[in-house]
Amino acid sequence: MYTSIKxxxxxxxxDWDSINWLKISQYVExxxxxxxxxxxxxxxxxxxxxxxxxxxxxxxxxLSIRRVTQINKGKRTAGVDGYKALxxxxxxxxxxxxKHLNINSHRPKPTYRTYIKKKNGKLxxxxxxxxxxxxxxxxxxxxxxxxxxxxxxxxxxxxxPKRNCHDAIxxxxxxxxxxxxxxxxxxxxxxxxxxxxxxxxxxxxxxxAFNVVEKWLKAGFVDNKVFxxxxxxxxxxxxxxxxxxxxxxxxLESLLNISYKEEKRKTKxxxxxxxxxxxxxYADDFVIMCESEEEANNLYNKLKPYLTxxxxxxxxxxxxxxxxxxxxxxxxxxxxxxxxxxxxxxLIKPSKDSIxxxxxxxxxxxxxxxxxxxxxxxxTLNPIIIGTANYWSPSVAKEVFAEMDSHIWKTQYKFxxxxxxxxxxxxxxxxxxxxDKTGQSKxxxxxxxxxxxxxxxxxxxxxxxxxxxxxxxYSPFNKYLKGYFEKRDIKEFDKNNVAYRQxxxxxxxxxxxxxxxxxxxxxxxxxxxxxxxxxKGGSNEYKNLELVHISCHLEYHKVFPAKGExxxxxxxxxxxxYIKGKKLSGLI
Numbered sequence: 001m002y003t004s005i006k007x008x009x010x011x012x013x014x015d016w017d018s019i020n021w022l023k024i025s026q027y028v029e030x031x032x033x034x035x036x037x038x039x040x041x042x043x044x045x046x047x048x049x050x051x052x053x054x055x056x057x058x059x060x061x062x063l064s065i066r067r068v069t070q071i072n073k074g075k076r077t078a079g080v081d082g083y084k085a086l087x088x089x090x091x092x093x094x095x096x097x098x099k100h101l102n103i104n105s106h107r108p109k110p111t112y113r114t115y116i117k118k119k120n121g122k123l124x125x126x127x128x129x130x131x132x133x134x135x136x137x138x139x140x141x142x143x144x145x146x147x148x149x150x151x152x153x154x155x156x157x158x159x160x161p162k163r164n165c166h167d168a169i170x171x172x173x174x175x176x177x178x179x180x181x182x183x184x185x186x187x188x189x190x191x192x193x194x195x196x197x198x199x200x201x202x203x204x205x206x207x208x209a210f211n212v213v214e215k216w217l218k219a220g221f222v223d224n225k226v227f228x229x230x231x232x233x234x235x236x237x238x239x240x241x242x243x244x245x246x247x248x249x250x251x252l253e254s255l256l257n258i259s260y261k262e263e264k265r266k267t268k269x270x271x272x273x274x275x276x277x278x279x280x281x282y283a284d285d286f287v288i289m290c291e292s293e294e295e296a297n298n299l300y301n302k303l304k305p306y307l308t309x310x311x312x313x314x315x316x317x318x319x320x321x322x323x324x325x326x327x328x329x330x331x332x333x334x335x336x337x338x339x340x341x342x343x344x345x346x347l348i349k350p351s352k353d354s355i356x357x358x359x360x361x362x363x364x365x366x367x368x369x370x371x372x373x374x375x376x377x378x379x380t381l382n383p384i385i386i387g388t389a390n391y392w393s394p395s396v397a398k399e400v401f402a403e404m405d406s407h408i409w410k411t412q413y414k415f416x417x418x419x420x421x422x423x424x425x426x427x428x429x430x431x432x433x434x435x436d437k438t439g440q441s442k443x444x445x446x447x448x449x450x451x452x453x454x455x456x457x458x459x460x461x462x463x464x465x466x467x468x469x470x471x472x473x474y475s476p477f478n479k480y481l482k483g484y485f486e487k488r489d490i491k492e493f494d495k496n497n498v499a500y501r502q503x504x505x506x507x508x509x510x511x512x513x514x515x516x517x518x519x520x521x522x523x524x525x526x527x528x529x530x531x532x533x534x535x536k537g538g539s540n541e542y543k544n545l546e547l548v549h550i551s552c553h554l555e556y557h558k559v560f561p562a563k564g565e566x567x568x569x570x571x572x573x574x575x576x577x578y579i580k581g582k583k584l585s586g587l588i
Contacts, residue, residue, distance in 0.1 A: 013062075013095060016088035021066070022516045024059045031057070032146040036477035039150035044206070051143040052208040055103050064138035065095055068131060070551040074237070079130030080112045080222050098132070103140065104208075108133050108215045111235045113223035125193070127221050127235025137216065137240040140209045145243055146477040147207075152246065153253045154260075154473040158283030159242035162476045162485055165331045166394050169348060170469035171280045172287065172335055176324055176346055180278055180289040181337070182296040183328050186303075187318035188249075191284035192241065193233040195248045196311030200234070203247050216240065232311055245283065248310050252279055252286065255306050260472070280330075287330055296321040329353065333395055348395040355400060358388050359407050366411045370418050374432060375449040377415060378456050381408070389459040390496045394467035401459035412447050412456065438499070465495060489520035501526070504547045514552035525550040 013019065031054045038046040054060055069075050069085045078084045085094045111127030118124045129137065145161070152160065157168040188194075197217045204210060216238065220229045234241040234248075256277040263272050278289040290296040300314070307313060322328045324346070327336025332354035337346050361384060369377050385408065392400065416428050434448040440461045447456040468491075476485050490510055494502050510520050519526055529548040532538030548556075 016091050027059045033479045036146040039147045054143045060139050064135045068134045081130050108219045111221045113221045126237040128237045141240045149475045155279045156281045166467040167470050168280045168282045175278045181324045182290040183322045184288040184296045184299045186286045187315045188284040189313045189315040192236050200248050350392045350400045378454050385457045389462035404459045493520040512548045513546050514548045527553045
């Protein structure tokens with residue numbers, strides 16, 4: 001016990017770039033694994049002791065500062081106090097201020113209220129905590145998440161590590177069959193804004209940071225310089241909010257008396273639900289699959305006690321009972337049973353609404369760049385095209401891909417006509433359309449930037465690959481499943497990245513050479529790094545390129561001088577860090 005305290009007691013840090021992030025993350029990861037396994041075996045006292053030690057550790061503080069100030073998308077967004085930490089010097093200063101403080105003595109500030117547009121045109125309120133609040137929330141999340149990962153239902157997929165929308169869709173596909181044909185489509189009305197504080201606090205009673213979690217829930221928010229008290233809900237924008245929402249929504253399976261039976265088939269072991277209900281839940285969206293229409297209609301009353309204790313109501317305009325032959329939409333997909341010549345078959349396709357949204361996004365982005373050059377259009381649309389195609393790729397989407405490519409063709413041609421209003425169609429086609437340089441198609445009509453030779457991707461180039469659903473209650477905090485999740489991460493990475501990135505990642509053994517962390521876990525964005533900079537004669541050949549985390553890349557090229565350091569000293573420090581990373585990852 002005391003060795004853990006001693007090990008986490010790091011000396012004063014003066015250089016942010018010299019921190020060994022691999023060692024620190026491994027230390028925190030081992031603690032989380034111990035919490036997970038202690039909870040699985042019902043050792044509540046040990047869970048509390050480990051959580052307390054983890055939250056006091058300087059390793060958890062350092063990781064949280066790094067996540068909040070470097071990795072998260074909102075790192076440049078300040079809370080009500082206006083404070084940000086964007087440079088290594090500021091991060092070191094923040095760490096030295098916080099390392100002697102206790103999380104339970106922290107006094108949270110109100111969140112800063114801002115609004116973003118939803119798909120239906122309405123505004124979604126976001127509560128942005130201060131930088132210190134976000135750091136402490138991440139520390140609490142590191143300790144609380146592994147405990148609840150051991151408790152959560154296997155059919156819950158939203159805001160959980162290593163689980164995603166495709167797992168929820170595959171769960172529905174694998175469940176719907178001859179028996180379960182009636183669907184109860186559920187949606188909670190203003191879920192995050194109405195969750196009952198008392199119920200959430202009752203669920204986490206005994207957690208060492210219980211008092212500060214209560215303060216976060218009750219901290220209120222500032223909207224247009226006016227303070228408001230928050231009596232219900234968890235602020236969307238807080239790091240710990242998705243976890244607290246999942247804790248509040250836990251218990252749907254036990255309400256429906258859903259249980260699983262272990263079945264052994266040759267070398268495989270699976271857990272089969274043999275009850276009359278089945279659930280697939282993603283955050284506040286859920287579907288319950290039933291065997292009869294009567295059972296589905298009875299769920300309105302059956303769910304009342306579950307909803308009342310959590311302070312929730314069903315959004316009746318979005319909640320309905322449907323037969324699988326009529327189909328239903330869930331998470332951007334349409335699931336429906338179609339009649340065939342020899343029976344029937346369940347097919348999953350992109351929903352009409354999601355296709356409409358994707359078309360509008362591409363049209364709006366193209367119009368936004370009217371008058372700009374083709375390179376700007378190609379570099380902007382390619383990530384949207386690839387991302388949308390990858391999201392739809394586990395479904396029956398070939399026809400949709402062809403439809404989207406046709407729409408993209410029309411919008412790009414309209415863009416070119418506006419760019420060169422006095423030129424003929426023949427001149428435009430000769431200048432901007434070239435054969436596919438990747439060899440994925442025989443088409444000679446690929447939009448190509450004449451200067452950089454970059455080409456616009458087509459959705460139809462994305463292969464349709466069935467998603468493999470995560471097994472039962474598997475969790476990344478289970479130390480015995482490390483190999484399972486590593487293989488799963490690599491498969492997911494290869495599916496969501498273009499060929500050159502796949503090639504670079506394989507050459508690097510799927511590790512960032514600057515920090516030695518995995519590049520497949522999806523926690524950070526990636527960029528291409530030149531080993532020999534282009535200004536010093538480096539080329540764009542594969543042998544000179546590496547995939548690195550965006551935050552690592554920024555820090556590599558933006559090293560701030562320590563006191564008395566010369567430019568040569570800074571360059572030497574960069575080289576040492578680079579070589580150290582290569583050695584740690586086994587690449588040299």
